[in-house]
Amino acid sequence: MDLVPNLQVFEALGGALLGAGGRVLLRNGGFIQLDMELERRQAEPVEEGGSNKGGPRGTKKLSRKEHKMMNVIAKQMNVEISQRPSEWAVIWGPSLSTGTPKRDLKKMCDPPPVEIRQYENKMFSAMRFLDPAHAAIAKADLSGRDFAELQTMYVGFLGGEPPLESIEAASPFKVGLPEGLELIPEFISEEEEENILKTLVPEDLNGLGQSLKRRWVRHFGFDFDYDTNNVDTTKPSAYAEFPKCVSPVVERLVEKNIVRKKPEQITLNHYLPGQGIPPHVDTHSPFEEPILSLSLKGSVVMDFRDGIRHSAIILPRRSLLVMKGESRFLWTHGIANRTFDVLLDVDEGVTARPREPRLSLTFRLLKENKVCNCRFPFMCDSQKGKITSENASNLEDNLVHQVYEDIAQHFSSTRHTPWPKIKEFVQNLGQSDVLLDVGCGNGKYLQLRGSCCEVGTDMSTGLLSICRSTKNAEVLKSNCLMLPFKNNTFDAIICIAVLHHLSTKERRLQAVNEIFRTLRPGGQALIYVWAKNQEVDETKSVYAQKQDVKTTSNDLAADSKQDILKNYTFLPVHNRESDFPHNDMLVPWIKGSTDKSEVHHRFYHVFNQGELEDLILEIVPQPSIIDSYYDQGNWCARFQKTHV
Ligand SMILES: O=C(O)CCC(=O)C(=O)O
Ligand SMILES: [Fe+2]
Numbered sequence: 001m002d003l004v005p006n007l008q009v010f011e012a013l014g015g016a017l018l019g020a021g022g023r024v025l026l027r028n029g030g031f032i033q034l035d036m037e038l039e040r041r042q043a044e045p046v047e048e049g050g051s052n053k054g055g056p057r058g059t060k061k062l063s064r065k066e067h068k069m070m071n072v073i074a075k076q077m078n079v080e081i082s083q084r085p086s087e088w089a090v091i092w093g094p095s096l097s098t099g100t101p102k103r104d105l106k107k108m109c110d111p112p113p114v115e116i117r118q119y120e121n122k123m124f125s126a127m128r129f130l131d132p133a134h135a136a137i138a139k140a141d142l143s144g145r146d147f148a149e150l151q152t153m154y155v156g157f158l159g160g161e162p163p164l165e166s167i168e169a170a171s172p173f174k175v176g177l178p179e180g181l182e183l184i185p186e187f188i189s190e191e192e193e194e195n196i197l198k199t200l201v202p203e204d205l206n207g208l209g210q211s212l213k214r215r216w217v218r219h220f221g222f223d224f225d226y227d228t229n230n231v232d233t234t235k236p237s238a239y240a241e242f243p244k245c246v247s248p249v250v251e252r253l254v255e256k257n258i259v260r261k262k263p264e265q266i267t268l269n270h271y272l273p274g275q276g277i278p279p280h281v282d283t284h285s286p287f288e289e290p291i292l293s294l295s296l297k298g299s300v301v302m303d304f305r306d307g308i309r310h311s312a313i314i315l316p317r318r319s320l321l322v323m324k325g326e327s328r329f330l331w332t333h334g335i336a337n338r339t340f341d342v343l344l345d346v347d348e349g350v351t352a353r354p355r356e357p358r359l360s361l362t363f364r365l366l367k368e369n370k371v372c373n374c375r376f377p378f379m380c381d382s383q384k385g386k387i388t389s390e391n392a393s394n395l396e397d398n399l400v401h402q403v404y405e406d407i408a409q410h411f412s413s414t415r416h417t418p419w420p421k422i423k424e425f426v427q428n429l430g431q432s433d434v435l436l437d438v439g440c441g442n443g444k445y446l447q448l449r450g451s452c453c454e455v456g457t458d459m460s461t462g463l464l465s466i467c468r469s470t471k472n473a474e475v476l477k478s479n480c481l482m483l484p485f486k487n488n489t490f491d492a493i494i495c496i497a498v499l500h501h502l503s504t505k506e507r508r509l510q511a512v513n514e515i516f517r518t519l520r521p522g523g524q525a526l527i528y529v530w531a532k533n534q535e536v537d538e539t540k541s542v543y544a545q546k547q548d549v550k551t552t553s554n555d556l557a558a559d560s561k562q563d564i565l566k567n568y569t570f571l572p573v574h575n576r577e578s579d580f581p582h583n584d585m586l587v588p589w590i591k592g593s594t595d596k597s598e599v600h601h602r603f604y605h606v607f608n609q610g611e612l613e614d615l616i617l618e619i620v621p622q623p624s625i626i627d628s629y630y631d632q633g634n635w636c637a638r639f640q641k642t643h644v
Helices: 007-012 029-043 060-077 102-108 132-142 190-200 244-255 325-329 392-413 420-427 461-471 505-518 554-559 563-568 611-619
Strands: 088-092 115-118 124-128 154-158 181-184 216-220 222-225 230-236 265-271 277-280 291-296 300-305 310-315 320-323 332-335 340-345 349-354 358-364 435-438 454-458 475-477 490-496 519-530 584-591 598-605 625-631 634-640
Touching: 060 088, 060 124, 060 154, 088 132, 102 115, 102 124, 115 349, 132 154, 181 310, 190 244, 190 291, 190 358, 222 265, 244 358, 300 340, 310 340, 392 461, 392 563, 392 584, 392 598, 420 490, 420 519, 435 505, 454 461, 461 475, 490 505, 505 519, 505 611, 519 611, 611 625, 611 634
Parallel strands: 435 454, 435 490, 454 475, 490 519
Antiparallel strands: 088 124, 088 154, 115 124, 181 320, 216 222, 216 265, 222 230, 265 358, 277 332, 291 320, 291 358, 300 310, 300 332, 340 349, 519 634, 584 598, 625 634
16 A cells, blocks of 8 residues: 655654655554554644644744754753654653643553653653554654643654653652651541541631631631741630540540640641642740641642751651651651642552642640750750851851852853843932942943943852953952941942841841941942742742742752751751741752752841841931832832931
8 A cells, every 4th residue: 555655754753764756664564554543633623722832743843842852851861862763752741740640641642652751850751652653653643732731742752761760859768757757547537537527627618717828727726826836825716625526536646645645736727739838847835746747638748858858758648647856846847839749659650649639637735834945956946046146157158158159150141131120220320320239249230331430249259250251340359248448438339139148137237237338328229138928919939930840859959069058957948839938048059951960059048028128227227218119039128328
C-alpha cells in the first residue's frame, strides 16, 4: 500500500522515515496503522480545552519553542534529545510540578506509555513506549496542544534512558524524622472520625468559626490569636466546652500516656485543596510539649524544616501526630498551599496525589507559668531571639556582605530595570542636586539624570566595580551604619533594599540616623524595605510570583556551600510557597544554571506594615514622612529633613 506522505508524520518521526519518491517507508505493519490513525485524529475537531494555541502543529514558532524546551530538559536530565522517535519520550507540561498523576498522563496517550518517570519540582515527565512509533503518535497528538489552560505541551524523544525518579530532600527516607516526632496511624476509628466530622464541620463554613486567608478555623477552650500567636487564658472561648465527640480522643490521649493531663485548648483547621498553613513553630511559652495534631477526612503532606533540613511527612487520615523535643521547639511545621502533594507511593512510585478537603484538630496543653526553658533559645519567645548586639555584625558579615561578594555578577545580571517610583523620585531632582545612593548595588539608580553629582556606597566590592566599569559612577565602599560624609551634605538620599539586611532594630535605627544626619535640611530621603506581606489585595509581589523550578526548593539549603549556616540554624529558611512566616529569615539565592546551581542564603528582616514609618519617626524628630506606600512587595517611605 502506498501512502501519501503526511507532513505531520514526518515531523513527528523526525523526517527519518521518508523513503525514495517521497513515500513513507513501511518498517512494519504498525506504521501503516500509525499513519492512518494520525490522519483520522487530525480530521477530528480539537477537544474542549485542547486548542492548538501554538498554531497548527509543525509551525516554525512551535518547533522553535519545542527545540528550546527540549534543550532545557536535556540539560536537566543529562540525556541527549533524539531527532528520531525512540522508546523514551519526554513531555513538557503534565508533570509533578503541575500535579499530574501518572494515570492521567497515561490517559492522554493512545497507545499509552508502559512506564512513566516523574521528578520533583520539574515541569516534565519521561514516558517509555512499547514501540518508538507509539512515542511518535504521542508527539504528533500532544505537541503544541494546551494543557491545564495556560501551558502548552511539548514532546521530544530521548536518545537514552532518563534518570530514575526520586524524591529529593523532601523525604523522611533521606533526612529522617525530626527528633521527637511520632506519627500514630489509625488513632481513631472510622466511626469516631465520622462522628467528629458530622458534629463539627458546618455545611456553610462561614457560619461558625473564623475564615482565615488560607483556611477555616474554630477554637475550643481558648481562642488562639494569630496576631500574637498566643492564647489569652483570661478569656475563655465562645466554645469554652470541648464538644462531646472529641471526649473519647481526649481520654485516649491521657490513657495512653501521650499527655500528662487533659489538653485545655483545641484548634480545628479545615483546609480545602490548595489551602495550607505557613511554616511556624507553635509559640513556646503558652504551651507544653507535646503539641498534637489529629488528621481527619483527607491526608496531606506536612513539611518540617529546621533551617537546613527538610522532612516531608505524610499524615494519613485518622492518624495522630505527636510533636515533642526538636520537632516541637526547633523545626517549623507547615502545609504548602497546593492542590496536590508529591509523595512516594508503594505501587506508583513518585507520584502527585490530588488533595481532598482535610480537617485537623490541634490539641494543646496550657503551660501554667508561661515560661519556656527549652534548648533552643533562638526559637523561643521566653528566651528571646539569638541575634544580639554582640553577634549582629558577624551575622551580617557572613549572611549579607559575604553573600553579595559571592553572587555579585549573577545578582547584577538580574537587576536591570529601575522601579518606576524610585526612578521618578531621582528624575524629579534638580540637575544640581547631589544624590547619595546608600547600598547602590550595581548602580541601577545612578546616572538616571545624565551626568549629575551622585555618590553610591555599598559593601560589595564586586558590585562597586560593576558600578565603576559599567557606569563610570562615583562609588565607595562603606557600611550604611557609618557613612563617611559630613552632616547635612546631600540634597537627596535613596536607600533601596538595604535596611532589611540589618539584623537588629538598633542597627536599623542607626542606619536611618545616618541617612538623616547626612541629608541637608529640606532634603528628602526615599527608603524601600522588603515587606513581610508579599500579597496585598490578592496581588502577589514579583518575588512571590516567581515559583519556578529553580526557586522553590528550600531543600537546597542542605547542599549549601555556606558552612557558616550551621551557626544560624535558628533562622528559618524561606520557601517561596508561603508568605514570610517570620520577620527574621534566610532567603535563598540560587546562582547558576539549574543543573549546576549554587545556593546562597542572605539574612532578611522583613518589615511589618507601619514598622518602617515607626523606625523613621524614632529618629526624625518631627512627623515629616511625606509619603508611605507598598510597592512590589516592599514597604516604602519618603521623608524630609525639616530641622538641623
Ligand atoms: O493542620 C495541622 O495538622 C496543623 C495545624 C497547626 O499546625 C496549628 O494549628 O498550629
Ligand atoms: Fe502548629
